[in-house]
Amino acid sequence: xxxxxxxxxxxxxxxxxxxxxxxxxxxxxxxxxxxxxxxxxxxxxxxxxxxxxxxxxxxxxxxxxxxxxxxxxxxxxxxxxxxxxxxxxxxxxxxxxxxxxxxxxxxxxxxxxxxxxxxxxxxxxxxxxxxxxxxxxxxxxxxxxxxxxxxxxxxxxxxxxxxxxxxxxxxxxxxxxxxxxxxxxxxxxxxxxxxxxxxxxxxx
Amino acid sequence: xxxxxxxxxxxxxxxxxxxxxxxxxxxxxxxxxxxxxxxxxxxxxxxxxxxxxxxxxxxxxxxxxxxxxxxxxxxxxxxxxxxxxxxxxxxxxxxxxxxxxxxxxxxxxxxxxxxxxxxxxxxxxxxxxxxxxxxxxxxxxxxxxxxxxxxxxxxxxxxxxxxxxxxxxxxxxxxxxxxxxxxxxxxxxxxxxxxxxxxxxxxx
DNA sequence: AGAGGAAATTGAGTGGCGTTCAAACTTTCC
DNA sequence: GGAAAGTTTGAACGCCACTCAATTTCCTCT
Numbered sequence: 239x240x241x242x243x244x245x246x247x248x249x250x251x252x253x254x255x256x257x258x259x260x261x262x263x264x265x266x267x268x269x270x271x272x273x274x275x276x277x278x279x280x281x282x283x284x285x286x287x288x289x290x291x292x293x294x295x296x297x298x299x300x301x302x303x304x305x306x307x308x309x310x311x312x313x314x315x316x317x318x319x320x321x322x323x324x325x326x327x328x329x330x331x332x333x334x335x336x337x338x339x340x341x342x343x344x345x346x347x348x349x350x351x352x353x354x355x356x357x358x359x360x361x362x363x364x365x366x367x368x369x370x371x372x373x374x375x376x377x378x379x380x381x382x383x384x385x386x387x388x389x390x391x392x393x394x395x396x397x398x399x400x401x402x403x404x405x406x407x408x409x410x411x412x413x414x415x416x417x418x419x420x421x422x423x424x425x426x427x428x429x430x431x432x433x434x435x436x437x438x439x440x441x442x
Numbered sequence: 443x444x445x446x447x448x449x450x451x452x453x454x455x456x457x458x459x460x461x462x463x464x465x466x467x468x469x470x471x472x473x474x475x476x477x478x479x480x481x482x483x484x485x486x487x488x489x490x491x492x493x494x495x496x497x498x499x500x501x502x503x504x505x506x507x508x509x510x511x512x513x514x515x516x517x518x519x520x521x522x523x524x525x526x527x528x529x530x531x532x533x534x535x536x537x538x539x540x541x542x543x544x545x546x547x548x549x550x551x552x553x554x555x556x557x558x559x560x561x562x563x564x565x566x567x568x569x570x571x572x573x574x575x576x577x578x579x580x581x582x583x584x585x586x587x588x589x590x591x592x593x594x595x596x597x598x599x600x601x602x603x604x605x606x607x608x609x610x611x612x613x614x615x616x617x618x619x620x621x622x623x624x625x626x627x628x629x630x631x632x633x634x635x636x637x638x639x640x641x642x643x644x645x646x
Numbered sequence: 647a648g649a650g651g652a653a654a655t656t657g658a659g660t661g662g663c664g665t666t667c668a669a670a671c672t673t674t675c676c
Numbered sequence: 677g678g679a680a681a682g683t684t685t686g687a688a689c690g691c692c693a694c695t696c697a698a699t700t701t702c703c704t705c706t
Contacts, residue, residue, distance in 0.1 A: 284685050285686085289664080290683075290684075293665095294664080295665090349553065353554055399631060404604070404608050406614060408607045417566055418570070456654095478693065479693090487656095488655065490655075490657070491654075494655075
């Protein structure tokens with residue numbers, strides 16, 4: 239076996255430092271002021287060194303998003319594994335999904351990465367993979383709620399597509415801080431939608 | 443010397459030429475390759491001259507989006523003024539709303555402008571104004587359908603917020619060409635949503 | 647028609663950015 | 677100890693949006 243299998247744990251820490259710095263800068267000052275050299279300054283690296291790790295700014299942004307989604311996935315799993323009713327867990331997952339507020343770095347990264355799409359097939363694939371994680375968890379939760387009779391019987395796959403589209407559409411105004419949008423009201427809107435769509439017809 | 447024998451051809455509408463060139467370039471080659479100098483080359487202007495008209499690239503993009511939305515508004519008014527039933531007109535408006543396909547320049551501009559938002563209050567206001575045009579038309583159409591009994595009675599204002607969020611969420615994967623997304627299927631999804639939400643309960 | 651001011655137009659310059667790269671330094675391993 | 681591999685630097689490059697002083701074209705008033 240030629241397996242080097244060397245853990246190279248060394249690499250992990252500086253990369254995470256860089257990604258954490260990127261997230262923090264986006265949250266504090268926005269994407270426009272995020273520069274490679276600036277990130278490097280924050281973590282004590284030269285700009286060249288940052289690119290030695292990530293190859294390009296695009297790659298840095300995408301990996302930062304992936305890293306951020308991994309962390310959120312852990313939280314989501316905790317919520318999903320909880321004991322409460324499917325509907326309560328659904329509400330909690332949606333609360334995790336929607337942006338924290340204006341300039342939420344995770345959503346800002348999403349939005350930026352959409353734009354950079356120069357048709358690179360593998361990048362699109364990676365974006366899709368990130369979405370699928372949410373998708374699958376939502377589908378499973380819906381299926382559980384349906385089988386328990388908590389939710390009206392519907393196609394969980396199709397409904398999840400619809401729900402995610404709705405959430406994405408609601409999320410964007412929140413991240414950019416469009417006047418008149420407010421997280422609380424948005425959550426109410428979503429809940430109203432879920433009430434309309436999921437609540438079983440009152441049985442006679 | 444070298445004075446041009448003939449006065450340079452004056453562009454009748456230089457600003458529109460620039461905006462049209464920007465839209466065309468986005469559609470053909472994407473936003474990444476859209477440069478001020480490149481646009482200028484297409485319409486026979488220096489880069490400095492383009493900026494003389496628009497002040498900055500951001501301003502050029504926003505004005506191009508506004509211009510593009512004006513044109514679409516004309517089409518929308520034609521559809522809305524048509525004789526067909528509200529539901530048919532609604533479907534037609536939605537067809538106009540959703541992106542043409544990958545790299546639809548209008549949607550690409552939307553997405554880009556979201557990102558550039560560094561909290562400039564007036565820019566946000568102008569984005570909001572663009573959305574309100576669609577919003578008001580949709581609200582009116584829904585109200586008409588409701589009063590005619592074509593649609594279930596519901597709050598047209600709130601429903602329009604929900605519908606636009608859904609459309610925005612469905613639009614993004616289409617513009618970026620996310621694998622597995624297809625305009626026809628998306629339209630079906632939206633129609634299914636409208637059937638679920640608008641169709642009056644079958645009266646006994 | 648012609649002068650003179652306003653508008654239009656240019657292109658060279660500026661600064662900042664992402665990215666490259668050769669060279670220098672450090673660690674790893676035989 | 678020393679070569680190979682990995683790490684780190686910062687100067688250099690090319691590209692870009694944007695500025696600006698200088699020039700040309702247009703318009704208006706007499």
